[in-house]
Amino acid sequence: MIEASSLTKMYGDVTALSDVSFTCREGEIFGIIGHNGAGKTTLLKILSGLILPTSGSLVIGNLDLVSDPMQVRSQIGYLPEESRLYETMLVPDYLRFFGEIYGLDRLTIQARADLLLAQLSLQPDGKQIGNLSKGMKRKVAIARSLIHDPSILIYDEPGSGLDPMTTRFIIEYLKQLRTEGKTIILSAHNLAQVEEICDHVMILKRGKVVVFGTMPELREQFGSIRYEIWYIWPEDSKPPIQADQSGNLWMSVAHSIEALNEITSTISSGGGTVERIESRYPSLEEILVKIGK
Ligand SMILES: Nc1ncnc2c1ncn2[C@@H]1O[C@H](COP(=O)(O)OP(=O)(O)OP(=O)(O)O)[C@@H](O)[C@H]1O
Numbered sequence: 001m002i003e004a005s006s007l008t009k010m011y012g013d014v015t016a017l018s019d020v021s022f023t024c025r026e027g028e029i030f031g032i033i034g035h036n037g038a039g040k041t042t043l044l045k046i047l048s049g050l051i052l053p054t055s056g057s058l059v060i061g062n063l064d065l066v067s068d069p070m071q072v073r074s075q076i077g078y079l080p081e082e083s084r085l086y087e088t089m090l091v092p093d094y095l096r097f098f099g100e101i102y103g104l105d106r107l108t109i110q111a112r113a114d115l116l117l118a119q120l121s122l123q124p125d126g127k128q129i130g131n132l133s134k135g136m137k138r139k140v141a142i143a144r145s146l147i148h149d150p151s152i153l154i155y156d157e158p159g160s161g162l163d164p165m166t167t168r169f170i171i172e173y174l175k176q177l178r179t180e181g182k183t184i185i186l187s188a189h190n191l192a193q194v195e196e197i198c199d200h201v202m203i204l205k206r207g208k209v210v211v212f213g214t215m216p217e218l219r220e221q222f223g224s225i226r227y228e229i230w231y232i233w234p235e236d237s238k239p240p241i242q243a244d245q246s247g248n249l250w251m252s253v254a255h256s257i258e259a260l261n262e263i264t265s266t267i268s269s270g271g272g273t274v275e276r277i278e279s280r281y282p283s284l285e286e287i288l289v290k291i292g293k
Pocket residue numbers: 011014015016034035036037038039040041042043
């Protein structure tokens with residue numbers, strides 16, 4: 001369990017984070033989204049123990065970040081938005097190097113590295129890191145974040161700038177890590193992916209939390225559901241309600257259950273037949289646009 005209370009971070013006069021509080025449960029994927037400059041990276045750096053908050057507290061498990069930073073860090077795997085990898089190193093040497101930093105013995109490092117390379121489908125074939133593709137470098141950075149088998153992963157834009165197949169692979173891998181019990185906190189600009197994998201979503205706006213909840217909670221709070229009613233209407237006449245025609249079907253829109261009932265009864269009393277009703281919720285992208293910068 002991660003409990004953040006009133007986290008505030010100032011960079012000189014700039015308030016990057018203001019009074020941010022939330023709880024993240026074990027084994028969930030927690031998404032932090034917001035426009036550029038909203039404070040996502042700052043929050044992730046605080047959560048990973050890389051920088052300290054100006055005020056506020058952060059408890060991870062039973063440990064307090066400020067009083068026990070080393071213990072907290074040993075439980076965390078951090079993936080920065082852009083990782084600087086040691087370009088001339090070979091992947092196994094690189095992973096061994098970081099494993100040793102975490103105090104692991106050689107056998108454990110070897111076993112962990114072999115497992116991670118297999119899970120990530122990484123076959124560096126003796127190439128130096130600098131000669132790997134962008135996607136492979138990202139996978140190396142992910143393997144590095146996992147070498148000490150941390151229980152919490154803090155990932156800044158894990159799939160950004162990668163081709164769709166590699167991004168998909170990483171998304172599926174994150175889902176797999178969740179089934180292994182890892183807690184994952186991530187930021188991403190690809191909102192469809194956040195919607196797909198996150199159990200809880202937090203939206204930051206200029207350093208403040210404006211929304212926090214599950215996707216159904218966010219949809220309920222921010223958007224009206226929209227129903228599309230598709231129906232057949234007797235030929236040679238038009239429905240007495242706002243409707244668009246597509247082929248042999250007509251479509252009318254309702255924004256509430258009451259309106260939906262009214263429209264369906266108008267259709268049946270006029271001799272029409274409802275073919276199907278589609279409900280459409282606002283996407284995370286639409287919610288973010290609504291919230292504004
Ligand atoms: N080291 C720093 N010194 C001064 N200001 C900073 C520093 N790092 C971040 N900021 C400022 O803090 C605010 C939050 O930045 P942060 O990088 O956390 O946002 P972000 O949501 O991650 O943005 P992006 O989506 O563009 O990566 C911005 O106004 C930024 O300019």
